Amino acid sequence: MKTTLTVNGRSHQVEHDARRTLLDTIRDDLGLPGTKKGCDHGQCGACTILLNGERVNSCLCLTAMHDGDDITTIEGIGSPDRLSALQKAFVEKDGYQCGYCTPGQIMSATAMLREVSEGAPSYVSGDLDGAALTDAEMAERMSGNLCRCSAYPLIREAILMASEAET
Amino acid sequence: MRPIDYRRASSFDDAAAGQIIAGGTNLLDLMKIEVMTPDTVVDITRLDGLSTIEAEDDGLRIGALVTNTMLANDARVRAGWPLLSRAILAGASAQIRNKATTGGNLLQRTRCPYFYDTSQACNKRSPGEGCAARGGAGRMLALFGTSDQCLAAHPSDMAVALAALQAEVEIRGAEGRRRRVPIHDFYRGPGDRPDIETVLDRGDLITAVVLPRPLEGARQTYRKVRDRASYAFALVSVAGSVTMDGETMSDVSLAYGSVAPHPWMDHDVVAMLEGERPSDALFQRAADRLVPDSAPHPDTDYKRTLLRRTFIATLRQLTGLGDATGTDIARTHG
Ligand SMILES: Cc1cc2nc3c(=O)[nH]c(=O)nc-3n(C[C@H](O)[C@H](O)[C@H](O)COP(=O)(O)OP(=O)(O)OC[C@H]3O[C@@H](n4cnc5c(N)ncnc54)[C@H](O)[C@@H]3O)c2cc1C
Ligand code: SF4
Ligand code: FES
Ligand code: FES
Numbered sequence: 320m321k322t323t324l325t326v327n328g329r330s331h332q333v334e335h336d337a338r339r340t341l342l343d344t345i346r347d348d349l350g351l352p353g354t355k356k357g358c359d360h361g362q363c364g365a366c367t368i369l370l371n372g373e374r375v376n377s378c379l380c381l382t383a384m385h386d387g388d389d390i391t392t393i394e395g396i397g398s399p400d401r402l403s404a405l406q407k408a409f410v411e412k413d414g415y416q417c418g419y420c421t422p423g424q425i426m427s428a429t430a431m432l433r434e435v436s437e438g439a440p441s442y443v444s445g446d447l448d449g450a451a452l453t454d455a456e457m458a459e460r461m462s463g464n465l466c467r468c469s470a471y472p473l474i475r476e477a478i479l480m481a482s483e484a485e486t
Numbered sequence: 487m488r489p490i491d492y493r494r495a496s497s498f499d500d501a502a503a504g505q506i507i508a509g510g511t512n513l514l515d516l517m518k519i520e521v522m523t524p525d526t527v528v529d530i531t532r533l534d535g536l537s538t539i540e541a542e543d544d545g546l547r548i549g550a551l552v553t554n555t556m557l558a559n560d561a562r563v564r565a566g567w568p569l570l571s572r573a574i575l576a577g578a579s580a581q582i583r584n585k586a587t588t589g590g591n592l593l594q595r596t597r598c599p600y601f602y603d604t605s606q607a608c609n610k611r612s613p614g615e616g617c618a619a620r621g622g623a624g625r626m627l628a629l630f631g632t633s634d635q636c637l638a639a640h641p642s643d644m645a646v647a648l649a650a651l652q653a654e655v656e657i658r659g660a661e662g663r664r665r666r667v668p669i670h671d672f673y674r675g676p677g678d679r680p681d682i683e684t685v686l687d688r689g690d691l692i693t694a695v696v697l698p699r700p701l702e703g704a705r706q707t708y709r710k711v712r713d714r715a716s717y718a719f720a721l722v723s724v725a726g727s728v729t730m731d732g733e734t735m736s737d738v739s740l741a742y743g744s745v746a747p748h749p750w751m752d753h754d755v756v757a758m759l760e761g762e763r764p765s766d767a768l769f770q771r772a773a774d775r776l777v778p779d780s781a782p783h784p785d786t787d788y789k790r791t792l793l794r795r796t797f798i799a800t801l802r803q804l805t806g807l808g809d810a811t812g813t814d815i816a817r818t819h820g
Contacts, residue, residue: 361515361581364579370584375582375585384494384529430580442575462716463580463717
């Protein structure tokens with residue numbers, strides 16, 4: 320079957336089996352290996368992309384269901400000579416060890432910072448009117464991204480740094 | 487994963503043409519490991535009229551395709567039914583909640599590990615095959631409402647909140663007729679057919695979930711206990727709503743999660759609390775009534791203690807006897 324996707328601003332038509340996931344389409348058909356496959360079951364967040372602006376696990380998306388949708392991957396938010404604020408902060412703060420979870424962390428944090436600025440609450444928010452970006456809030460809001468190297472404290476420092484750079 | 491035919495539904499009638507897929511976060515996961523093996527999946531995500539939250543009488547009608555994120559963030563829900571926002575936010579991760587839908591969340595399957603392992607016997611996966619959990623490891627299993635055939639618990643957080651809020655599920659039958667079923671009657675116990683989990687018939691489509699009018703001033707919370715602080719299924723959860731009428735409790739509503747094949751409720755316990763002054767002695771007596779004398783599986787015996795403590799902590803929190811952190815007050819005007 321055929322599906323048209325806009326990925327990082329460019330339109331692509333892909334031909335694929337009905338079982339194909341967005342993760343495999345992005346990595347194998349479009350040759351964008353930045354998005355990682357950790358578990359393939361929604362449990363680790365390594366495959367996080369922005370789908371029409373919202374963070375999702377691309378391993379749990381059937382490509383066939385996303386005809387016409389807009390996708391952003393880690394390759395779409397910055398380049399080696401023009402890093403996004405989060406990418407820069409991860410480098411600066413050493414927000415990784417092996418780096419495998421990093422693209423997913425950065426895509427997830429990109430959406431998370433916007434969600435916080437829009438006043439979205441989390442389970443640990445004192446009330447449901449939204450919350451400041453405390454350490455506890457960050458840990459909760461980023462819990463869908465596991466880091467096998469347990470670089471969590473530095474990941475949170477990097478996110479905090481990027482959020483301060485933006486405001 | 488087995489080969490599938492993909493069909494995109496263009497009308498409600500098309501929904502009957504195969505296994506419905508909405509967010510896909512549960513179905514696709516189970517298809518990959520061949521626990522669910524539909525020949526055809528029918529994508530309902532482009533059907534009109536299922537993706538909005540609308541006022542209905544004094545309540546809300548939530549379309550089946552409304553995502554968990556949209557529902558938890560809705561200003562009216564946060565104000566009037568804060569328990570529902572909290573419960574949804576307690577579940578899964580932000581990424582999954584962005585895709586998960588209201589209908590799909592209700593119908594997510596159990597997390598019993600033997601259900602996931604096709605080399606093990608499981609009556610829920612293949613009726614009549616046996617139940618490997620019975621003689622195996624079972625710390626995620628249920629305390630209440632089990633049968634000889636299946637001991638599994640329902641994992642949804644959202645459904646527990648909807649039970650405490652007395653919501654109804656709106657269903658469209660294959661012949662086009664719509665009916666509404668209280669959440670409490672929507673799920674069926676495992677009996678001798680644990681593979682049949684709800685009252686849905688073949689071809690039925692969930693079109694919405696309907697919330698009754700909010701209870702102004704109700705104190706609400708969703709307390710979830712799990713193996714890690716976030717991104718884990720509940721071992722035990724309690725959804726509670728209590729209104730303080732001066733010194734006494736009124737409009738008490740409680741539902742318990744991950745302890746039964748569906749959100750568990752106990753009207754005798756509510757009757758013991760309704761109209762009474764909150765006290766630790768009363769909560770202890772109510773817990774005696776709620777918690778069963780034994781567990782159906784030795785590995786879930788700990789859930790008896792956990793449920794007891796979570797129940798008491800929830801009531802203390804809601805009635806001002808304990809730390810109120812995590813309590814939200816329902817208001818009709820956001
Ligand atoms: C890693 C992970 C962690 C999770 N943690 C939690 C947690 O802590 N708490 C929690 O509550 N949940 C948790 N979940 C489960 C998640 O909430 C569900 O996967 C999700 O809600 C399912 O919704 P969906 O729209 O993706 O359903 P789908 O996967 O699309 O469908 C699920 C089922 O519902 C049927 N269906 C869907 N929509 C309809 C409809 N309108 N009418 C009739 N049938 C329909 C489908 O046929 C299918 O059988 C977790 C999931 C993952 C992967
Ligand atoms: S408890 Fe239920 S789901 Fe688990 S193995 Fe037994 S039959 Fe299957
Ligand atoms: S690869 Fe998608 S969540 Fe792990
Ligand atoms: S840096 Fe190694 S998994 Fe996160």
